[in-house]
Amino acid sequence: MIKAGVIGATGYAGAELVRLLSGHPEVELSGLTSRNYAGRPFWEVYPHLYKYVDPVCAEQDVPALVAQSDVVFTALPHGHAMAVAKETLAQGKALIDLGADFRFRDAATYESWYKVEHTARELIARAVYGLPEIHREEIKVARLVGNPGCYPTSAILGLAPLLKEGWLEPDSIIIDSKSGVSGAGRGLSLNTHYCEVNESIKAYGVAGHRHTPEIEQELSALAGRQLTVSFTPHLTPMLRGILSTIYGRLTRPLSGGQAHALYRDFYAGERFVRVLPPGMLPATKAVAGSNHCDLGVVVDGRTGRVVVVSAIDNLIKGAAGQAVQNMNIMSGLPEDTGLCGPGVYP
Amino acid sequence: MIKAGVIGATGYAGAELVRLLSGHPEVELSGLTSRNYAGRPFWEVYPHLYKYVDPVCAEQDVPALVAQSDVVFTALPHGHAMAVAKETLAQGKALIDLGADFRFRDAATYESWYKVEHTARELIARAVYGLPEIHREEIKVARLVGNPGCYPTSAILGLAPLLKEGWLEPDSIIIDSKSGVSGAGRGLSLNTHYCEVNESIKAYGVAGHRHTPEIEQELSALAGRQLTVSFTPHLTPMLRGILSTIYGRLTRPLSGGQAHALYRDFYAGERFVRVLPPGMLPATKAVAGSNHCDLGVVVDGRTGRVVVVSAIDNLIKGAAGQAVQNMNIMSGLPEDTGLCGPGVYP
Amino acid sequence: MIKAGVIGATGYAGAELVRLLSGHPEVELSGLTSRNYAGRPFWEVYPHLYKYVDPVCAEQDVPALVAQSDVVFTALPHGHAMAVAKETLAQGKALIDLGADFRFRDAATYESWYKVEHTARELIARAVYGLPEIHREEIKVARLVGNPGCYPTSAILGLAPLLKEGWLEPDSIIIDSKSGVSGAGRGLSLNTHYCEVNESIKAYGVAGHRHTPEIEQELSALAGRQLTVSFTPHLTPMLRGILSTIYGRLTRPLSGGQAHALYRDFYAGERFVRVLPPGMLPATKAVAGSNHCDLGVVVDGRTGRVVVVSAIDNLIKGAAGQAVQNMNIMSGLPEDTGLCGPGVYP
Amino acid sequence: MIKAGVIGATGYAGAELVRLLSGHPEVELSGLTSRNYAGRPFWEVYPHLYKYVDPVCAEQDVPALVAQSDVVFTALPHGHAMAVAKETLAQGKALIDLGADFRFRDAATYESWYKVEHTARELIARAVYGLPEIHREEIKVARLVGNPGCYPTSAILGLAPLLKEGWLEPDSIIIDSKSGVSGAGRGLSLNTHYCEVNESIKAYGVAGHRHTPEIEQELSALAGRQLTVSFTPHLTPMLRGILSTIYGRLTRPLSGGQAHALYRDFYAGERFVRVLPPGMLPATKAVAGSNHCDLGVVVDGRTGRVVVVSAIDNLIKGAAGQAVQNMNIMSGLPEDTGLCGPGVYP
Structure with missing residues (x-):
């Protein structure tokens, strides 16, 4: 089982990730953090998951969460994943960032459009743009993935x-x-x-x-x-x-x-x-x-x-689903593990 | 594998049944019929199922469909399941009717509210009202289930x-x-x-x-x-x-x-x-x-x-999901087989 | 022309009042106040009124607004209209309150359900419940109307x-x-x-x-x-x-x-x-x-x-429209002045 | 008062026209026709107009309707206004067509895109494209207006x-x-x-x-x-x-x-x-x-x-409102007569 932690679990992309991971047959949720809802059961924040997701939202203690995880997902506003990336890679774990911090090959482009300093430039070369249909081979061996924007x-x-x-x-x-x-x-x-x-x-x-x-x-x-x-x-x-x-x-x-x-x-x-x-x-x-x-x-x-x-x-191919697809590829699992449903209509 | 056929597959309840059955690990779709779309691939009618459901919608040949099925589902306007029920039970198969024809213990009540004659009165005593939380024990041994209204x-x-x-x-x-x-x-x-x-x-x-x-x-x-x-x-x-x-x-x-x-x-x-x-x-x-x-x-x-x-x-607990739940109970499967997801939010 | 002022003009009920009053043939807007948008043109807050409503949202200077108005409307959270009512009546003007402060004949009922003290109890006897179809005769002579809840x-x-x-x-x-x-x-x-x-x-x-x-x-x-x-x-x-x-x-x-x-x-x-x-x-x-x-x-x-x-x-019969209807009645105007349209469909 | 008739009054554009015309201070509805609802009161078809629009929907007797009107509006599928135009102009009345039949200067273009024959080619030179902001001067003197598409x-x-x-x-x-x-x-x-x-x-x-x-x-x-x-x-x-x-x-x-x-x-x-x-x-x-x-x-x-x-x-600037604007221009009325409201929000 892959131990997966989610930082920023109570935004819509984070919650969708929690839903997908909680139904993923090869994943065990190692922790969920939330700035706004720390201390409250996750299902209280997202009642569709009542009886499905037990954990309580934790404070954002990154080193602890990384330590108990194999893969960390960050679903945070841009600018907040850089420090997490350093910690994750330092502990030898993998990070999939749903924000913009690791999508750019060129830090200057990032900085000029996002108006923040890139404080982990040394990691940019190791980051892969996580669009599997275009970059699958690089994703297979990546430890740091910048999950594409929607x-x-x-x-x-x-x-x-x-x-x-x-x-x-x-x-x-x-x-x-x-x-x-x-x-x-x-x-x-x-x-x-x-x-x-x-x-x-x-x-x-x-x-x-x-x-x-x-x-x-x-x-x-x-x-x-x-x-x-x-x-x-x-x-x-x-x-x-x-x-x-x-x-x-x-x-x-x-x-x-x-x-x-x-x-x-x-x-x-x-x-x-x-x-x-x-x-x-x-x-x-x-x-x-x-x-x-x-x-x-x-x-x-x-x-x-x-x-x-x-x-x-x-929220799925444009965020959480693609992140899980990337995790599957990085982990050598069939690419559609935990993602196999056709959607609901109407 | 349970061979399941759906009569009236292209209404919303029928299509939801097709979606659930096509993802059910113990079910094989034995046939789909549709009056309006006979001859057309199912995914053309419901494009979310493109690459998921291959069969072409068939004409409504009830005896043939029953013959190739273990369980038959009818998702038809009221009044149309009575003949199917006779055929299904005659062939020793099970029927789960999503319409109203087999929900009533008293044919007169049915006839007075639905303004049609009940032409299979002899089967009413064998029909079970398919609300598992109330009638589970009867459903376990039933061959004819009147699936509750929403x-x-x-x-x-x-x-x-x-x-x-x-x-x-x-x-x-x-x-x-x-x-x-x-x-x-x-x-x-x-x-x-x-x-x-x-x-x-x-x-x-x-x-x-x-x-x-x-x-x-x-x-x-x-x-x-x-x-x-x-x-x-x-x-x-x-x-x-x-x-x-x-x-x-x-x-x-x-x-x-x-x-x-x-x-x-x-x-x-x-x-x-x-x-x-x-x-x-x-x-x-x-x-x-x-x-x-x-x-x-x-x-x-x-x-x-x-x-x-x-x-x-x-469409789920009020129709297709409950029908699958009934099928699971009738088949001795865990009740949530093929029904285990928590739903999508928002 | 009736000079009408709106206190709390940028909530939905307030804005609907502004729309109705700005199209009312016998009304001139004497002032609009807004806590959140003071200093900004009203149409910037409600762009459908661009080219229709010129005034800038004012700070909430109640005595000044009352002085320049014949009728004052309050579209405020409960508890905030009591002071305005005192000022308005003291200046001999009329008040129509879209909140709950003057809907109750019994201050104790108000206080027990709304959890605030009623600080203008002496005015309750002068307040009329502004449902014209039931209380038209009292409204005709009222100076203080508690406009009904929706x-x-x-x-x-x-x-x-x-x-x-x-x-x-x-x-x-x-x-x-x-x-x-x-x-x-x-x-x-x-x-x-x-x-x-x-x-x-x-x-x-x-x-x-x-x-x-x-x-x-x-x-x-x-x-x-x-x-x-x-x-x-x-x-x-x-x-x-x-x-x-x-x-x-x-x-x-x-x-x-x-x-x-x-x-x-x-x-x-x-x-x-x-x-x-x-x-x-x-x-x-x-x-x-x-x-x-x-x-x-x-x-x-x-x-x-x-x-x-x-x-x-x-927002209309349940708030702003009824308030204008009350104003019309209090002013001796035909009851549907400025309210005569049939609504938009679909 | 302008006597205005609407042919095809029960589609959405037609009904919007009826609403606008029924509130227009210089217009009297001379007749409403509807293929689907002939014989039924208009408000039964559009209940928001109950107590506003009394007439019963009439059969489509074009000569009679034209005779009792000054201006005729057609809100019909393309291909159906050509005969009406002939009748209207023959009787010396004005026609505003909300369909496509009179929007094109070149009949061949119309015929190639709409796949019908243009049977009133002789009127094309007299038709004006009814976009007032571009063609106001021509509209002023027109008797036949092709109201623009949305x-x-x-x-x-x-x-x-x-x-x-x-x-x-x-x-x-x-x-x-x-x-x-x-x-x-x-x-x-x-x-x-x-x-x-x-x-x-x-x-x-x-x-x-x-x-x-x-x-x-x-x-x-x-x-x-x-x-x-x-x-x-x-x-x-x-x-x-x-x-x-x-x-x-x-x-x-x-x-x-x-x-x-x-x-x-x-x-x-x-x-x-x-x-x-x-x-x-x-x-x-x-x-x-x-x-x-x-x-x-x-x-x-x-x-x-x-x-x-x-x-x-x-339905308004893209259809019925623009048609009324054109009628106003053709009639020498202020352009916004009956069109002066700012819309409803939210």
Whole structure:
């Protein structure tokens, strides 16, 4: 059994991790910490887990938690995983960080977009960007994983096949993403007040969202040259899910059938990426509650563009599920252990 | 492996059954039928099951389906399971009917509320009302189970402890239930049009809903005398879930602590009924996606009434999950096989 | 023109008042105060009013605001209107309080349910309970109005005809109410977080909600004897609206036709109460955005009960609209001035 | 008083028209027709209008309705307004068509995208595209108006200032639009079933939606050269509203301040277009229930693109409200007569 600890267990991503880990057949929860709910039973904070998760939320004693764990997950605001990483690696354990601290190859990029100093620069070279479909081999041997952001997961999986094969003009890419509210976290804010969110859609972080450089880092690596993208996230009135609609200009003619074959082949054998049959397009509802990324691709001959639609559950493939997938890969387990359900519908 | 067939697989209850059975470790799907979608792959109708459920929806050839199954589930409008039951029992197989045809001990009651003739009266004596927490011993040996309605499940589990012990004036009971829209099925109707349902709550079937006699039959049996109830269902803007708020006048003083103990003891050992600790009350969100019934009980000394709040997922404990629970009991399997998840939150 | 000032203008009830007053042909806004947003333009806080409401939110300088107003509205948490009332009446102006401070004839009841001292007891005798359909004549001459709570408005209007005529056993009344989230206010709380509220229904304040004594006061007056009720509010995933389902045992036989006639006659000539034709039942969507209370009544001969369904928009007939209606009555204006729209659907 | 008739009054756009016209101080409803509800009182079909709209829905006798009207509105599926137009103009009355039949200058474009023959080609030259902010002068003297589609309204208003001044590379434009469900109409379809729509977002009509050529016609006219756009509509879980996020590549450097000034000046004096102050971005909630189009513009120097966000209520500025605005202009009334409310929030 893998002993797994969760630091920051009572945010939505943390709680989803607790749910997935508590049902994982090869995992034993070694500890849960929470700043806001220390001392209270976890099920009091998340009543769906009553009778499922017994432990009491602990104060954040990192060295102790690391000591009793094989793998540590951090589900904290950015800037808080760096110290944990040092401690974890010093004790010879593995860390999977659901925040942004270890997603960037270049500390300067991180610092300029996140406005904090990176205090564990020496670990950046050891960190792997935890998108298994792109970096599986590195993840297998990693001890430090920067789990991807939710938007980047949907965008990168949506673009990888086209970019890798040079089908897109690199600077033509526009990613228009629509997210459910759980992506904004459980913290209190007028932005997540039911009455402000329901029956409304709005864009936010236009031309400045912090997931932009993360997307650009990975797409540039796939394209083999530096590129910039326009990325616009939107807040939409639903609980879970991200739908990314992605536009790019083709460098040369491509038929719809070729595009579909390209995606089907690129993701052949992938357990969690479903390239939908031609004529079907993703909907967030079809992936909610699962670790899937559903993809559909449409070629628009009239404008010379391709439109890719990508759907994930932001808390699962966009956060906790992907983290568990990474843990499985790092541990030599079948990649879908504890992640095998298809989601709930409707 | 149990070979299980589903007749009427493409309604919401049927599809939920397919999802649960396809993930059940001891079940093999022997066939799915659908009047509306015959000839189409099931995942085309329910895209969340793409890569999970391969079979094509079949025409409704009952004898053939029964022949290749050990257990048959019917998820059909009332009136359509009677012929299937005859065929199933004739072939020596078991039937679990998710409709109303085999819930009543008294054919006349069924006929008067459902306005159809009961054409399999000879089977009524062999049918068991499939609420495991009340009728487990009979279910164990049954070959024909009338799976309870969604509202009755929430109401009966909410009242059983008090009624069985004579704590309530029998004719004082009022059950005010709020249901999500999936309970209305996937059929097209202005009643389920998004724009008519969203941002609205309404009562329907006031003083005449067909679940009333079903509730009364079971509550009368528990109380040991005939009683009538007022039952009002409401349509509310959510996908899944029933919350029943239940009122009854106490026959003698009862403290909050005694009430809680009564419930805790009555449901001790029950895997799927969670009596919440004093101070917590059920919410549908905490049971959505699971087979649980969550219960909370409040004594109102000021008015001499008790208020019980009961929450279920109408498609799971209120339909497909309970059907699988019944199948497990009938098959000698652990009762939670294939039903062990805690649901998804938020 | 009536000069109207709003104290506590940036909560949902306050903002709705600002919207209604800003469109009222006989009103000029004399000032808006807000503790949280003082110094900011009102439209920055409520962007739907951009280009409609110019004033900047002011600090809460009560004497100054009263001086420049003919009518003052307070939309504050309970306990805060008592001092304002003294100032307003001292300056000879009128006050309409949307909170609970002046709804009770008996200060002790207020103090025991609200857990604060009533510091303006001398004004209670001058305060009128502002439900126009019941207390219109007193409102006409009042200078101090306690605007009813949202739940009480729906409950009292739903029960008045039956109670006044002695049709109900006084202690048999159960009021089961379902409210949208705006009733919980704009303040931040996990209870109003989108992800906690959406796709969930729960009861709260069971057997202890503060609107209970307010309902009992008015129903007792109508019945001509002291009575108690069971009242359970529920939080439901919609923005606006309260649906109250009300149960009572009949003292003597009553037909459906008689019941309908009773309501139709009782509310004959009322502009804002719509007794629906037999066969139609209220839905919150049909009143959202309007000052209506829609009523439907069903007699259940089988159980000897009557079921009344009552629907309002909690922010309008349940708060701001009713306050404007009261102002119109106090000012000798047609009662629907500034309130004449039918609401928006869907 | 203007006598106004509505053909197709019981769809959502038709019903919204009825609501607006019934509250319009210079309008008298001359007749309402409905294929589905002929013979039934309008308020039975739309209960929010009980006590507001008395007429019974009539059979579709076009000549009779035209004869008793000054202005006729058609809210019908495309292909059905052509015959009505002939009759209306023959009788010397005015027609405002909410469908697509008279939006195109070129019949061939209409026929190729809508797959029906245009049987009133001789009237196309007399038809005006009813977007007042662009075509006001022509509307003033028109007798036949093709009321714009909902998506085109949001897109064209969002792009007009930049395109007219040559700030955008003409073929760089991408319009990503998110619509509420009422845009899909009241007809029954799995696409509008609550359980299929709620908690889901999906794209549809990718690279093929019929509003594309309408957008291109008007943008080309503004740009002074033929252009093509990528347009993707999305179905999102809300009742009303369209948010369009629009991307274009700048032909030359533009600062954020310049962009804002460009929009502010272009729409100076426009009653229904609100250019939000820098730092604020539109949300559909802020326009719901009103005839506004809210606009925000962001320059992204990093990518050389501009991002415009545009929000409307699809049933008002995107349909019925704009139609009334057109009627006001054609009738010489103040443009906001009967349209002056700010919408309801939250």
